[in-house]
Amino acid sequence: MTLLLKKTFSFRQVCIAFLMIAGGFSWPAFSGEVEVPVAVYDFSKAMALSRVDEAHFDDALSDLMGSSAKGDLKAVSIEALKGYLDQSFLYPTVFWGAQHEASSQQILIERLYRFDHQNREAYGLCLTFRWLSPHIHQFAALCQSIGDALWKENQDQMAGLWRRLERPPWRATLTGSDALVLLTESYQNHPFSEARLRALIQQLLREDQQDLARRLLVELLEINDEALWNTERGGVYKDLVQLFDVEVPDQRGSLPR
Secondary structure, three states, X not given: OOOOOOOOOOHHHHHHHHHHHOOOOOOOOEEEEEEEEEOOOEOOOOOOOXXXXXXXXXXXXXXXXXXXXXXXXXXXXXXXHHHHHHHHHHOHHHHOOOOOHHHHHHHHHXXXXXXXXXOHHHXXXXXXXXXXXXXXXXXXXXXXXXXXXXXXXXXXXXXXXXXXXXOOOEEEEEEEEHHHXXXXXXXXXXXXXXXXXXXXXXXXXXXXXXXXXXXXXXXXXXXXXXXXXXXXXXXOOHHHHHHHOOOOOOEOOXXXX
């Protein structure tokens, strides 16, 4: 079923959303369905690549580095960067799997640095790989800064961008409160925000949605990869410690080659 999210909020609702992100509000009344985007990939298991798979990567990397006389990533052409990323979108389990994800992350970051940081196309790339890349901590902060700048410039154009992706993320549909709807909307518009994702996880726990909270915890750890250690020291994520006591699901969906 499709969730119809409210596009305008009252002053009271906006205040509630901010209070909940800050961890200072609870609203248990249930109202309807909400769709929460979730990354779709096999998070922990390395997958053996065939010769055909490796050929896709080898050819794309060869074309990329061949565009630079120095063989230096910083000197490759924008066209070559775009070509590599286009191929990685077509074969995500190859380019973003355990064997090659480090290379793909660096190439994505290099492409993002070639944009003006208020460029909507740059943020479109961020969203494209937000839910396709198993590990996003290398580019999460950069994408967050790009998104923040664009949001200040034009909120109307930014709202709901993730729904228009060519390959949209998998969505978990559940019954939730008005508070969950508001927090989900906020997170959808700012999917690299640690504070918004944390607030969403907290609300999911309040509404007895532990399984989805655990899945999103993996993504939170990718935005802030020190969170686990902070939790063990009783640090900033001690409120989520109950989630660490249960194994986080490895398999969160399937991803086409």
